[in-house]
Amino acid sequence: xxxxxxxxxxxxxxxxxxxxxxxxxxxxxxxxxxxxxxxxxxxxxxxxxxxxxxxxxxxxxxxxxxxxxxxxxxxxxxxxxxxxxxxxxxxxxxxxxxxxxxxxxxxxxxx
Amino acid sequence: xxxxxxxxxxxxxxxxxxxxxxxxxxxxxxxxxxxxxxxxxxxxxxxxxxxxxxxxxxxxxxxxxxxxxxxxxxxxxxxxxxxxxxxxxxxxxxxxxxxxxxxxxxxxxxxxx
Numbered sequence: 001x002x003x004x005x006x007x008x009x010x011x012x013x014x015x016x017x018x019x020x021x022x023x024x025x026x027x028x029x030x031x032x033x034x035x036x037x038x039x040x041x042x043x044x045x046x047x048x049x050x051x052x053x054x055x056x057x058x059x060x061x062x063x064x065x066x067x068x069x070x071x072x073x074x075x076x077x078x079x080x081x082x083x084x085x086x087x088x089x090x091x092x093x094x095x096x097x098x099x100x101x102x103x104x105x106x107x108x109x110x111x
Numbered sequence: 112x113x114x115x116x117x118x119x120x121x122x123x124x125x126x127x128x129x130x131x132x133x134x135x136x137x138x139x140x141x142x143x144x145x146x147x148x149x150x151x152x153x154x155x156x157x158x159x160x161x162x163x164x165x166x167x168x169x170x171x172x173x174x175x176x177x178x179x180x181x182x183x184x185x186x187x188x189x190x191x192x193x194x195x196x197x198x199x200x201x202x203x204x205x206x207x208x209x210x211x212x213x214x215x216x217x218x219x220x221x222x223x224x
Contacts, residue, residue, distance in 0.1 A: 101154035
């Protein structure tokens with residue numbers, strides 16, 4: 001069974017500082033995803049990472065993938081209040097489309 | 112707005128009852144997925160349909176069933192409801208391919224009393 005672990009589970013950020021969320025997974029995977037969820041809302045797709053060394057950036061968020069280490073990171077640069085949300089990583093095993101999600105990282109950005 | 116629609120938004124029912132959740136995928140997407148989100152279990156994959164055929168099952172209870180119709184909308188049927196079935200149920204759709212990015216609907220919040 002594919003296991004996905006995120007840490008930390010809770011992250012209190014100070015505005016303007018940089019932080020990283022880590023996502024480890026247990027078996028070979030072709031695809032890794034990052035989603036954002038605001039309280040009571042749906043999941044918004046942020047990034048799709050397909051290959052070893054893949055790096056994608058959107059605004060203050062940058063995601064990377066190391067398939068050999070089975071590790072993805074979501075880096076937040078100069079945190080702002082609007083980034084407060086829960087961030088999930090999800091992994092699809094090879095030859096399958098179903099997503100296994102991490103527990104989520106709840107981010108709170110304070111002034 | 113992802114383009115995936117789900118109805119109803121909220122559903123309150125009693126134990127032992129049966130409910131049907133409905134999902135319409137984004138235009139052009141042939142795959143529909145159902146996920147359950149609860150405080151104790153997190154986000155869990157339930158089932159995947161592609162163009163009307165079941166493709167994969169996750170930890171879906173026998174009391175739960177789903178189908179995808181010729182117009183590609185999907186329904187998730189939950190029967191003999193228990194208190195523990197209270198959760199957010201999400202539908203997602205995708206076009207497939209290498210990335211297979213899944214787009215999630217707004218969800219149906221089910222409360223079983």
